Amino acid sequence: AQSVAQPEDQVNVAEGNPLTVKCTYSVSGNPYLFWYVQYPNRGLQFLLKYITGDNLVKGSYGFEAEFNKSQTSFHLKKPSALVSDSALYFCAVRERSSGNTPLVFGKGTRLSVIA
Amino acid sequence: EAGVTQFPSHSVIEKGQTVTLRCDPISGHDNLYWYRRVMGKEIKFLLHFVKESKQDESGMPNNRFLAERTGGTYSTLKVQPAELEDSGVYFCASRLGQGRAANTGELFFGEGSRLTVL
Numbered sequence: 001a002q003s004v005a006q007p008e009d010q011v012n013v014a015e016g017n018p019l020t021v022k023c024t025y026s027v028s029g030n031p032y033l034f035w036y037v038q039y040p041n042r043g044l045q046f047l048l049k050y051i052t053g054d055n056l057v058k059g060s061y062g063f064e065a066e067f068n069k070s071q072t073s074f075h076l077k078k079p080s081a082l083v084s085d086s087a088l089y090f091c092a093v094r095e096r097s098s099g100n101t102p103l104v105f106g107k108g109t110r111l112s113v114i115a
Numbered sequence: 116e117a118g119v120t121q122f123p124s125h126s127v128i129e130k131g132q133t134v135t136l137r138c139d140p141i142s143g144h145d146n147l148y149w150y151r152r153v154m155g156k157e158i159k160f161l162l163h164f165v166k167e168s169k170q171d172e173s174g175m176p177n178n179r180f181l182a183e184r185t186g187g188t189y190s191t192l193k194v195q196p197a198e199l200e201d202s203g204v205y206f207c208a209s210r211l212g213q214g215r216a217a218n219t220g221e222l223f224f225g226e227g228s229r230l231t232v233l
Binding site: 004009032034036041042043044045046049051090100101102103104105106107108 | 118119146148150152155156157158159160163165170171174206208219221222223224225226227
């Protein structure tokens, strides 16, 4: 079975500091990995994905994530946080060989960037 | 281009009543998904349509939930009768494509329908 763990319910960071939102996954084979963001009163928006190739993936709004197969992790990072980055972040996984199966999401991590 | 739209944005009903949620996917998107998030928990998969056919309904909690997608366009999710544990935010998402494009492509989400059962 596929699963995603986001170990932190809340991450607080000062504006201008680097941020990391953690994600680990479990699949039988190789994964497709995604990050989505939900701003207040909005739907989930796609941020970035890892499909294959370079382990460092760059996405929207200056975010990036690094796929680490040995640690089964896909942590989301940004070098310098903005107050406007404050939102709910979801990591998701789908096993590569699983056909057209749905994305499996984590429980989300609330990021709060303090000015 | 219009995004995924959901109606209502918020519904408050009494236990035992019926509620119908509606989702209009992005035009031309064959794949339509329903997900639910209970406060503080994972976003859980409910079911997946490809056009008007149910591809996967393994996440539907029980037979009080009925989803339809007539004509392969909009979809409805009916809860009848509603129970307290049905409270949460119901998200609809759509995606274009089949095969590898379907597996690697991102989902486009609506803003969700918040259901509160009292």
